[in-house]
Amino acid sequence: MNDAKDAAQILKDFDQIGFVQIALIVIGAWVLVRLVEKVFPWLGSKVPGRMRLFVLSLVPVLRLVVMIAGIALVVPQVINPTVQNLVAILGAAGLALGFAFKDYASSLVAGVVAIYEKPYRPGDWVRIDGAYGEVQSLGLRALRLVTPDDTVVVIPHMKIWDTNVYNDNDGQRDLLCVADFYLHPAHDAAVVRRRLYDVALTSPYLQPERPVNVIAAEKPWGTHYRLKAYPVDGRDQFLFTTDLTVRGKAVLARLGAAPAVPPAVEAS
Amino acid sequence: MNQQTSTTGQEPPLWQYVRPDAYVRPAEPTAETVRKGLLGLWDRLRGRAAEALVEHAALSDLDPQTLDRVAPAPDWAAPAAALDDALADWLADDAPPSSTQAVVGAPGSGTARVLTRWAHRHGWRVFEAPTPEQILHPDDDAWIDRLSDDPETPLVIPRLAHCYLRHHDGLALLRRLLDLLWEGRRRCLVGCDAWAWAYLRNAAQLDALLPPPLMLQAFDAQRLRRWLHALAQRGDGAERVFRQAADGAFVLPPRPAADDEAPAEPAAYLRHLAGYSHGLPGVAWAIWRGSLRDTPEEAAEAEADEAAHTTWVKPWADLNLPAIPDAGSRSLLYVLHALLLHDGLPAPLLATLLPLPPGEGMRSLHQLKTARLIEATAGRWRVTPTGYPAAHRFIKQEGYLTPAL
Numbered sequence: 001m002n003d004a005k006d007a008a009q010i011l012k013d014f015d016q017i018g019f020v021q022i023a024l025i026v027i028g029a030w031v032l033v034r035l036v037e038k039v040f041p042w043l044g045s046k047v048p049g050r051m052r053l054f055v056l057s058l059v060p061v062l063r064l065v066v067m068i069a070g071i072a073l074v075v076p077q078v079i080n081p082t083v084q085n086l087v088a089i090l091g092a093a094g095l096a097l098g099f100a101f102k103d104y105a106s107s108l109v110a111g112v113v114a115i116y117e118k119p120y121r122p123g124d125w126v127r128i129d130g131a132y133g134e135v136q137s138l139g140l141r142a143l144r145l146v147t148p149d150d151t152v153v154v155i156p157h158m159k160i161w162d163t164n165v166y167n168d169n170d171g172q173r174d175l176l177c178v179a180d181f182y183l184h185p186a187h188d189a190a191v192v193r194r195r196l197y198d199v200a201l202t203s204p205y206l207q208p209e210r211p212v213n214v215i216a217a218e219k220p221w222g223t224h225y226r227l228k229a230y231p232v233d234g235r236d237q238f239l240f241t242t243d244l245t246v247r248g249k250a251v252l253a254r255l256g257a258a259p260a261v262p263p264a265v266e267a268s
Numbered sequence: 269m270n271q272q273t274s275t276t277g278q279e280p281p282l283w284q285y286v287r288p289d290a291y292v293r294p295a296e297p298t299a300e301t302v303r304k305g306l307l308g309l310w311d312r313l314r315g316r317a318a319e320a321l322v323e324h325a326a327l328s329d330l331d332p333q334t335l336d337r338v339a340p341a342p343d344w345a346a347p348a349a350a351l352d353d354a355l356a357d358w359l360a361d362d363a364p365p366s367s368t369q370a371v372v373g374a375p376g377s378g379t380a381r382v383l384t385r386w387a388h389r390h391g392w393r394v395f396e397a398p399t400p401e402q403i404l405h406p407d408d409d410a411w412i413d414r415l416s417d418d419p420e421t422p423l424v425i426p427r428l429a430h431c432y433l434r435h436h437d438g439l440a441l442l443r444r445l446l447d448l449l450w451e452g453r454r455r456c457l458v459g460c461d462a463w464a465w466a467y468l469r470n471a472a473q474l475d476a477l478l479p480p481p482l483m484l485q486a487f488d489a490q491r492l493r494r495w496l497h498a499l500a501q502r503g504d505g506a507e508r509v510f511r512q513a514a515d516g517a518f519v520l521p522p523r524p525a526a527d528d529e530a531p532a533e534p535a536a537y538l539r540h541l542a543g544y545s546h547g548l549p550g551v552a553w554a555i556w557r558g559s560l561r562d563t564p565e566e567a568a569e570a571e572a573d574e575a576a577h578t579t580w581v582k583p584w585a586d587l588n589l590p591a592i593p594d595a596g597s598r599s600l601l602y603v604l605h606a607l608l609l610h611d612g613l614p615a616p617l618l619a620t621l622l623p624l625p626p627g628e629g630m631r632s633l634h635q636l637k638t639a640r641l642i643e644a645t646a647g648r649w650r651v652t653p654t655g656y657p658a659a660h661r662f663i664k665q666e667g668y669l670t671p672a673l
Contacts, residue, residue, distance in 0.1 A: 048665030048666060048667075049665070049666045049667050050665060050666070050667045173667060195436065198436045198439055198440075199436045201439070201470070201471045202434045202435050202436050202438065202439065202471070204434070204602050204605065204606065204621070204622055204623070207667075208467065208470040208471070208669055209470075209669075232666070232667050232668055233666075233667065236598075239623070242623075243623045246623070247436055250436075251436055
């Protein structure tokens, strides 16, 4: 009897609940969230390149603000807003979510954590569970990744609990790119190294304020060169790597450096 | 000493070469910065070029002859004389720390012309830049061998930016040249565009090889007022006043302040001009010429009796300055950047230097030319003086290498 009375005290009387206000708040919040999700990515494509990542990173934060504000406005419409009532409602909701939508709730919580810990942000190039691409957007439950092959991968935020996230640029515009060259061991390594260095220095995509490195490693089948440099804009990473590869190959061909020969595989 | 480099009691020399730590670039007025920023963002959002054309129907363009009298081309003899002052210690020193001295200037600073004039005046040998073919075939020694001709005569290399190409084969010849200059005791004065200098600091370690460069001190509003007034006087000697078309305020008064008077505050137009042009005289001069309008006929009759002829100046906000046509295009960015880094390029070289799709380079050139951002002179496509500020802003906003000038 007392429990029924307590429950009645938590919830407002039916005729006191502002259904119209609740509907308006929900619709308003939904419209705002959609606006944020549409307008800011579009804005990010229009503003100067240096501001793009900042504009994109505002999307999840603004969405969270809108949603918290919406919940804060709806709750007092339904319950009598005392501390005890709020604790009781939140506890019950948490219990229900924990049992019925455990993974969904875990992703929602991880989504909030991702906003603060920033393991990835829109515009970052990340590798999660074998998928590599640019983070296009952060949703409530999952992030959307676009791979270099233009495939969209949806990954739930809960992956951050138990999976390593490899972030290539971590909020910066530039990211390290590597062009690989495999040469037959009979060549002048010093000349090759110098010429590959010039290949990177003269790329129009290069960020000259970041270091350029040529790493050489001797292998049983030949010499492996790794030309490492940063493009100004991470979006150009494949154009940059292609440019390094095409011009590097031309330089090496003129030097007479033969490509490495793969080791023979014995027939069983 | 040249008249234009002389000082009054309170004013610095008009032309002055300074080290980088003494260089002061004039700031744009805050209101203009905000206006440009907001308008620029708005134009980006709309995906079209900025337009700010409001013609004053009553005022007409100056005919070319009048324009050449009112705002004649800069005379680079005065900065050449100022260079004497800046180089005096280096020239007087029998064993200077470096036998090579660089002079760096952004487009519109007239560096190459000043150095060429200076070389002729002092009897130094002008060493012209190699051809692009020679740069791309560094084993061809024809050009570098000419360096040893007449070994006793000091050298002036007015355009170091034309001695390299941003190409994997385009740096070797420049490195050989720098090594020879660094090892030798022969005096050499090197002129370099500021964009090329910014690039070669990384690519060829110019900073380590050469002492801090000299650069023409930027023209602030005070300097611009004195210089533009002197130019107008030089044209035909007639007394002229320059007034703002919008409110009649003087941009250039009938006479500059006398030596014993404190100089008056420069007009707002000149402060805008100094900031927008980065203090580069060639850029400011080109914008200034585009701002001048003739007096309407009825007003001309009315002022016939007055001592000074009035030339009207378009309000700053109404100037139709070149703007980037399609700010989203990466091709335009790469083409503009390449042109600036090389102090202009022949069109066929674009395909060699930039990994653009076939035809994209020419399409970009056409687009930039239509927008009045580039022009072809002496076989090279260069950024126009009036287009330079927009090009600089665009490249800087995209995060690519820009010089501080």
